[in-house]
Amino acid sequence: xxxxxxxxxxxxxxxxxxxxxxxxxxxxxxxxxxxxxxxxxxxxxxxxxxxxxxxxxxxxxxxxxxxxxxxxxxxxxxxxxxxxxxxxxxxxxxxxxxxxxxxxxxxxxxxxxxxxxxxxxxxxxxxxxxxxxxxxxxxxxxxxxxxxxxxxxxxxxxxxxxxxxxxxxxxxxxxxxxxxxxxxxxxxxxxxxxxxxxxxxxxxxxxxxxxxxxxxxxxxxxxxxxxxxxxxxxxxxxxxxxxxxxxxxxxxxxxxxxxxxxxxxxxxxxxxxxxxxxxxxxxxxxxxxxxxx
Amino acid sequence: xxxxxxxxxxxxxxxxxxxxxxxxxxxxxxxxxxxxxxxxxxxxxxxxxxxxxxxxxxxxxxxxxxxxxxxxxxxxxxxxxxxxxxxxxxxxxxxx
Amino acid sequence: xxxxxxxxxxxxxxxxxxxxxxxxxxxxxxxxxxxxxxxxxxxxxxxxxxxxxxxxxxxxxxxxxxxxxxxxxxxxxxxxxxxxxxxxxxxxxxxxxxxxxxxxxxxxxxxxxxxxxxxxxxxxxxxxxxxxxxxxxxxxxxxxxxxxxxxxxxxxxxxxxxxxxxxxxxxxxxxxxxxxxxxxxxxxxxxxxxxxxxxxxxxxxxxxxxxxxxxxxxxxxxxxxxxxxxxxxxxxxxxxxxxxxxxxxxxxxx
Numbered sequence: 020x021x022x023x024x025x026x027x028x029x030x031x032x033x034x035x036x037x038x039x040x041x042x043x044x045x046x047x048x049x050x051x052x053x054x055x056x057x058x059x060x061x062x063x064x065x066x067x068x069x070x071x072x073x074x075x076x077x078x079x080x081x082x083x084x085x086x087x088x089x090x091x092x093x094x095x096x097x098x099x100x101x102x103x104x105x106x107x108x109x110x111x112x113x114x115x116x117x118x119x120x121x122x123x124x125x126x127x128x129x130x131x132x133x134x135x136x137x138x139x140x141x142x143x144x145x146x147x148x149x150x151x152x153x154x155x156x157x158x159x160x161x162x163x164x165x166x167x168x169x170x171x172x173x174x175x176x177x178x179x180x181x182x183x184x185x186x187x188x189x190x191x192x193x194x195x196x197x198x199x200x201x202x203x204x205x206x207x208x209x210x211x212x213x214x215x216x217x218x219x220x221x222x223x224x225x226x227x228x229x230x231x232x233x234x235x236x237x238x239x240x241x242x243x244x245x246x247x248x249x250x251x252x253x254x255x256x257x258x259x260x261x262x263x264x265x266x267x268x269x270x271x272x273x274x275x276x277x278x279x280x281x282x283x284x285x286x287x288x289x290x291x292x293x294x295x296x297x298x299x300x301x302x303x304x305x306x307x308x309x310x311x312x
Numbered sequence: 313x314x315x316x317x318x319x320x321x322x323x324x325x326x327x328x329x330x331x332x333x334x335x336x337x338x339x340x341x342x343x344x345x346x347x348x349x350x351x352x353x354x355x356x357x358x359x360x361x362x363x364x365x366x367x368x369x370x371x372x373x374x375x376x377x378x379x380x381x382x383x384x385x386x387x388x389x390x391x392x393x394x395x396x397x398x399x400x401x402x403x404x405x406x407x408x
Numbered sequence: 409x410x411x412x413x414x415x416x417x418x419x420x421x422x423x424x425x426x427x428x429x430x431x432x433x434x435x436x437x438x439x440x441x442x443x444x445x446x447x448x449x450x451x452x453x454x455x456x457x458x459x460x461x462x463x464x465x466x467x468x469x470x471x472x473x474x475x476x477x478x479x480x481x482x483x484x485x486x487x488x489x490x491x492x493x494x495x496x497x498x499x500x501x502x503x504x505x506x507x508x509x510x511x512x513x514x515x516x517x518x519x520x521x522x523x524x525x526x527x528x529x530x531x532x533x534x535x536x537x538x539x540x541x542x543x544x545x546x547x548x549x550x551x552x553x554x555x556x557x558x559x560x561x562x563x564x565x566x567x568x569x570x571x572x573x574x575x576x577x578x579x580x581x582x583x584x585x586x587x588x589x590x591x592x593x594x595x596x597x598x599x600x601x602x603x604x605x606x607x608x609x610x611x612x613x614x615x616x617x618x619x620x621x622x623x624x625x626x627x628x629x630x631x632x633x634x635x636x637x638x639x640x641x642x643x644x645x646x647x648x649x650x651x652x653x654x655x656x657x658x659x660x661x662x
Contacts, residue, residue, distance in 0.1 A: 059494045060494070060496065063497075063532075063533030065534055065535045065563075066532045066534060066536065066603075067532065067603055086493070093409075093413035093416060126417070127417070127420070128491060129489045129490065130490040130492060130493045131420065131423060131489070132452075132457055132493075132495065133452040135419065140412070142410060142411055142412060143412055170448040171446060172435055173415070173435065210438050238444045240441045241440055243439070248445070250448060
């Protein structure tokens with residue numbers, strides 16, 4: 020088996036790897052900073068997924084972005100089998116970054132395949148911090164934690180999300196992954212201002228940024244009228260207001276690894292690559308501004 | 313000394329035949345290399361929200377009637393018995 | 409018990425049950441229609457799992473069509489929600505589920521086809537291994553032939569069926585179900601020696617031989633098992649196929 024050296028993720032645009040694009044990437048070897056995968060899709064023992072991923076890892080740095088660890092679960096310990104599978108992928112591919120979500124997805128032994136929201140309380144903070152510590156200790160690596168997109172919140176949730184993530188980073192030494200589209204989606208759905216959220220976000224912990232598309236849906240709120248809900252479906256291009264938040268963020272934190280996520284209605288490789296180039300353009304402009312300033 | 317069983321002679325001959333005819337075509341196995349199945353044909357994890365809308369969500373979950381009361385409308389419709397009709401329950405039961 | 413554990417139990421109870429009461433304490437600021445908003449989560453869970461089932465069982469999906477498959481998948485998801493966070497591994501119980509619920513049905517072969525698709529996926533994701541060439545047999549001393557056992561590639565699976573599973577599989581691949589004869593029974597062997605998954609038909613004697621091989625029996629036992637079924641069984645031909653389709657990764661004398 021090929022042995023890889025750990026390779027840092029550069030502060031450039033990357034793309035979420037889709038099976039549909041394996042051949043384009045291997046054949047065309049496009050100029051791109053890095054790729055990201057969901058480790059859950061590569062937790063089989065062998066076969067084409069690993070053969071393709073190995074070929075792509077030979078060409079690019081790789082980031083692992085987990086969706087199944089369920090860090091927000093009330094359990095005492097994380098799923099040890101899942102941790103072991105995760106660790107063996109780290110050994111195999113030596114990723115530059117590892118990340119997970121501030122969410123839960125497994126409860127009482129059932130995996131619900133969605134990133135479900137948690138209340139932000141002292142109790143959940145302690146639990147999530149323990150889980151992040153456990154994950155980092157087990158993997159022997161720092162983990163970045165991503166802000167979720169949400170459609171509901173909890174009555175009893177005294178912490179603001181930004182404050183909760185700040186506390187989590189302080190308690191565990193984890194980094195943060197800021198999904199700009201998730202800010203936009205949650206802010207709309209929960210009636211707050213994106214830029215206020217950004218102002219409150221502990222940006223010093225950011226190790227990676229996510230960008231993606233969302234869709235709109237109208238909800239009849241009766242006497243309160245028709246409300247516009249945003250659904251984080253990653254099925255379209257990044258819209259301008261989200262690019263604008265991204266630009267503001269880059270001004271604050273400088274160039275960071277920035278991922279384009281496109282998971283539904285997956286476009287051809289050229290379209291996806293073009294999105295990454297837009298992000299790279301903003302990153303390049305930020306670098307120049309920083310140098311001039 | 314061990315007795316030489318007939319099957320041993322047969323096996324020795326078969327191995328000789330097999331090794332010396334590596335390029336033999338496979339008459340009994342009907343080996344057919346499948347057409348490319350496509351690497352994407354497996355359930356994939358992602359962190360997107362489900363395609364569609366919340367109202368579809370509720371109606372989808374509502375879709376809990378007895379599945380077997382639906383009429384299958386797919387390629388199974390072109391599977392015929394030798395008599396040229398859909399397999400009747402009686403035939404099927406006799407077969408099993 | 410953690411305070412939020414109770415909330416999660418209510419949350420998940422409501423996720424898969426569209427008529428269940430919403431979990432206590434969930435809110436959406438300035439938005440009265442909480443049910444619609446919770447419906448987004450219900451939708452995410454159910455639609456994504458249905459999609460996973462469609463991806464994992466493309467033949468069943470094509471056979472029965474969208475409406476039937478969706479109804480079947482919803483019933484299955486409610487009965488057997490995923491235990492593992494890897495969707496490619498979801499659906500192992502689907503064949504048994506179909507069998508249990510379709511005892512008197514028009515599609516008696518459906519459960520076996522679901523099993524074909526399960527095995528196909530297992531072969532696809534199985535551990536990689538290097539096959540050995542048939543010439544390795546030449547190096548074995550003739551006195552040892554009867555005691556020969558074989559190491560089998562981890563991607564090899566055999567399925568015996570009372571239905572024409574190979575013809576249906578081939579019909580799906582070629583978009584032509586016209587040649588399927590429901591009066592015949594077929595067995596298949598699946599393997600993935602390298603990148604491509606191979607699906608092949610096995611006659612009864614070869615099937616018996618291959619099953620004994622997989623069970624670790626020595627060549628004498630395998631041969632006798634095949635001969636019991638068909639006295640005209642051709643061992644030489646069978647052995648060349650065994651190696652030809654990349655089933656063998658090593659030899660032992662037992």
